[in-house]
Amino acid sequence: MALNPLQTDEELAQHFGVSVPTIRLDRMHLGIPEMRLRSESLARKSVNQVRAMSRQEMVGELLDLDIGHSGRSVLDTDSSMAFARTGVLRGHYIFAQADSLAIAVVDGDVVLTGLVNAKFKQPVMAGEQITAHAEVVRRSGPRWVVLVVSRVRQEPVFRAKFVVFAVDASTWTKGGSAF
Numbered sequence: 001m002a003l004n005p006l007q008t009d010e011e012l013a014q015h016f017g018v019s020v021p022t023i024r025l026d027r028m029h030l031g032i033p034e035m036r037l038r039s040e041s042l043a044r045k046s047v048n049q050v051r052a053m054s055r056q057e058m059v060g061e062l063l064d065l066d067i068g069h070s071g072r073s074v075l076d077t078d079s080s081m082a083f084a085r086t087g088v089l090r091g092h093y094i095f096a097q098a099d100s101l102a103i104a105v106v107d108g109d110v111v112l113t114g115l116v117n118a119k120f121k122q123p124v125m126a127g128e129q130i131t132a133h134a135e136v137v138r139r140s141g142p143r144w145v146v147l148v149v150s151r152v153r154q155e156p157v158f159r160a161k162f163v164v165f166a167v168d169a170s171t172w173t174k175g176g177s178a179f
Contacts, residue, residue, distance in 0.1 A: 082126035108166025
């Protein structure tokens with residue numbers, strides 16, 4: 001569980017081959033709060049560090065953040081995000097979560113997405129939870145390359161390499177070239 005604080009009691013029970021009540025009793029005995037409380041606690045700690053956007057602008061809930069290095073977020077999906085006929089999630093929600101996370105890990109007051117190489121690997125169904133992990137691959141001046149992999153139940157569903165630019169807010173002018 002240390003690697004994924006968002007594992008549900010059901011997932012843990014399946015992993016360890018025990019019943020859900022057994023997991024709940026063990027979790028209570030060890031003083032580990034339920035998943036919802038764990039994720040809220042992690043998000044509160046992490047989101048205060050983000051410089052480039054506010055919590056309301058983030059798509060998904062930020063779980064952890066090491067600015068300049070990596071971050072994780074989770075997005076709980078529902079039927080309003082999906083195509084009515086198929087129940088398949090619309091791609092812009094998956095992309096927006098990844099883009100938000102890529103921007104959040106970059107150290108800058110104004111961070112803009114410049115280029116993205118993205119691949120949708122599997123469809124996501126409404127009701128599934130998407131966990132995204134971002135890692136800074138390299139940095140050259142204001143140019144950052146951030147790799148984001150999004151997963152549903154440990155299976156990759158989306159992968160993108162973002163080229164983002166951290167722009168000094170004092171020198172950036174609207175309408176002017178930042179790159």
